[in-house]
Amino acid sequence: MGQVQSVLGEWADTHEKICKILSCCLVFLSLCFIITGAVLISKNSGTWDVDNESFEEASIRQSRYSGGIALVMLGLLFLFGGVASFCFAFQLKFLQKAVAPTDNNRLTNEQQPYPTYSGPPQPYQPMPQVPPQPPPYSE
Numbered sequence: 001m002g003q004v005q006s007v008l009g010e011w012a013d014t015h016e017k018i019c020k021i022l023s024c025c026l027v028f029l030s031l032c033f034i035i036t037g038a039v040l041i042s043k044n045s046g047t048w049d050v051d052n053e054s055f056e057e058a059s060i061r062q063s064r065y066s067g068g069i070a071l072v073m074l075g076l077l078f079l080f081g082g083v084a085s086f087c088f089a090f091q092l093k094f095l096q097k098a099v100a101p102t103d104n105n106r107l108t109n110e111q112q113p114y115p116t117y118s119g120p121p122q123p124y125q126p127m128p129q130v131p132p133q134p135p136p137y138s139e
Helices: 002-044 055-098
Strands: none
Touching: 002 055
16 A cells, blocks of 8 residues: 555656646746737727728738637637646645655654753853943033
């Protein structure tokens, strides 16, 4: 049973670190995608102005607009994945603590004995003498 606990504890520790790194990367990418998509949406929204814009320009603008929507959706998907990965890392930490070997003979802070001193305590050093104040100045 001890071998299984140690292997499972090492597995949980390794995967916890991987999930934390993956979570940070996914959240960073999601913020980049959401910001980029929002900029594309705001710059390319609007209707087709027949008098001032050709059909090709309008279709390019609309494709950028739909690309912005796709980037925002992908960013939200990555954000969900990052939060889920962080939750997995949190649960793996609990698993790691659950399978950690327990040692009942280990002394805790409350159980440690007081230190023993050999000999009397050292006396305090005397305070240095303060020089006397000079007499007040008078003319």
